Amino acid sequence: MSAKTIQPVPILIGHEWTVPETSTTTPVHNPSTGDVIARTPMCGAEVVDRVVKNAHAAFAEWSETPHIERARVLFRYKMLLEDHFEALAALITREHGKTLVEARGDIRRGIEVVEYACSIPELMKGEVLENIARGIDCEMVKQPLGVCVGICPYNFPALVPMWMYPMAIACGNTFVLKPSEKVPLTGIRLIELLIEAGMPPGVLNVVHGGRECVDALLTHPLVRAISFVGSSPVAKYIYETGIKNGKRVQAAGGAKNYVFIMPDADIDNTVNGLTDAAFGCAGQRCMAGSTAVTIGKAADRLLGPLTERVASIKVGPTDRIPGGQLGAVISPQHRDRVLSLLANSEKEGASLALDGRAIQVPEEPGGFYLGPSIVDQVVPGMEIAREEVFGPVLNVMRFDDFETAIEMASNTAFGNGACIYTQSGKAAREFKHRAKAGMIGINVGVPAPLAYFPFAGWDYSFFGDLHLQGRESVLFFTRHKVTTSRWFSFGEGDVWHKE
DSSP states (O other), rough: OOOGOEOOOEEETEEEOOOOSOOOOOEEETTTEEEEEEEEOOHHHHHHHHHHHHHHHHHHHTTSOOOOHHHHHHHHHHHHHHHHHHHHHHHHHHHHHOHHHHHHHHHHHHHHHHHHHHHHHTOOEEEEEEEEETEEEEEEEEOSSSSEEOOSSSOTTTTTHHHHHHHHHHHTTTEEEETTSHHHHHHHHHHHHHHHHTTOOTEEEEEEHHHHHHHHHOEEETEEEEEEEEHHHHHHHHHHHHHHHHHHHEOOOOOOOEEETTOOOOHHHHHHHHHHHHGGGOOSSOOOOEEEEEEETHHHHHHHHHHHHTTTOOOOOEEETTTTTTTTOSOHHHHHHHHHHHHHHHTTOOEEEEOTTTOOOOOOOTTTOOOOOESSOOOOOOSSHHOOSSSSEEEEESSSSSSHHHHHHHTTOOOOOEEEOOOOEEEEEEEEOOOOOSSESOOOOOOOOOOTOOOOGGGEESSSSOOSSHHHHHHHHHHEEEEEEEEEETTOOOOOOOO
């Protein structure tokens, strides 16, 4: 691809889109072809300072805008997202590599957050109690914080940003969005539509960059809150750096999600659910069901039909073949990391029931493709059992009984999701009660909740107190003001009262 066809990646300050001059840029690829389609500017502290100050200047007016007027902007935004739904899905597919079906899901789940944010007049209601003591009343209201920041990963170019900014601006904050430098184009288009919906200048701004940009956001004195989604080591760094600098922080990290398969599981439904959980989005999601934990004879019943089903998955360039079932991974470096983990699993004694490493896609030999792999005989302690692979790989672990398996699962550092496939209500209840994860699935392979429930990761999968999505997001983006009042006598304004 020639330099003339490489798309510029602008920042947004107010309503002005500009491409900043920076010393370095990061290539944006079409993973399906390997072509460079854009270059993201790596902004430094000076650009961040201008963006944050612009957001701060817009806060006074926007925070006093009536809730219903903010909701009307979001209602119009929701309709524009629907109008441009297919174009947005195609854009995600182009810069990310996921299938068109997966891209549509990315947009749809993001729109659900916008729909939830449209109910902000109800969500922002406070509390009042008369006569907390004789003649004394008390009320609590929720007020916005100020400038909030969203630092996003590459795996959901629409959903993750929309986890953040619709609720933040609905609550009356202004916002600085930093999309992933690997997939900035979707975020830019989302904000263009928000401007078209009537968002005032400065309410939402866009900046790009890497470590220097992030550190400038984490330490800027005008930033009040940070939302982050990414790997756990980075989430921990974001959280610790943010709180040291007086920010409110919610930082969602990675995961190692277990899917328990009981001996009585319905195999057809289990195969369907597990295939989607492990290989959907090429495994590049923090809710991927990356480890099948088989109990008793479940492995013997599961592995044959599962391997047959997964082997039939079509791998190809999803930007031009909508029927493709598995797209490319985000970069050649990430592909190499997954290949390294698979090779090491064999060295440590695991066996590949299905090996996708040698996949060939003749129509696009430059794409970043991996076929689906199933790694059997995985045991605790192996690198592939400990590390989040974030690729189209399913581990299979075998246990004789439920107790040994649940004890193993309880020792993981992560705590995003855990699922069970069973026809036993007792087994399901026991699992729901004891599984050490914030999101539980019963005969559901990906237990990610809808917009009105929190995305409730635990432990090394989440750093902070208030999660993304649901009512917790309203609490995160607001602070409470409590007023206690008492009146001793009628004042001069009370002309209707006669002594």
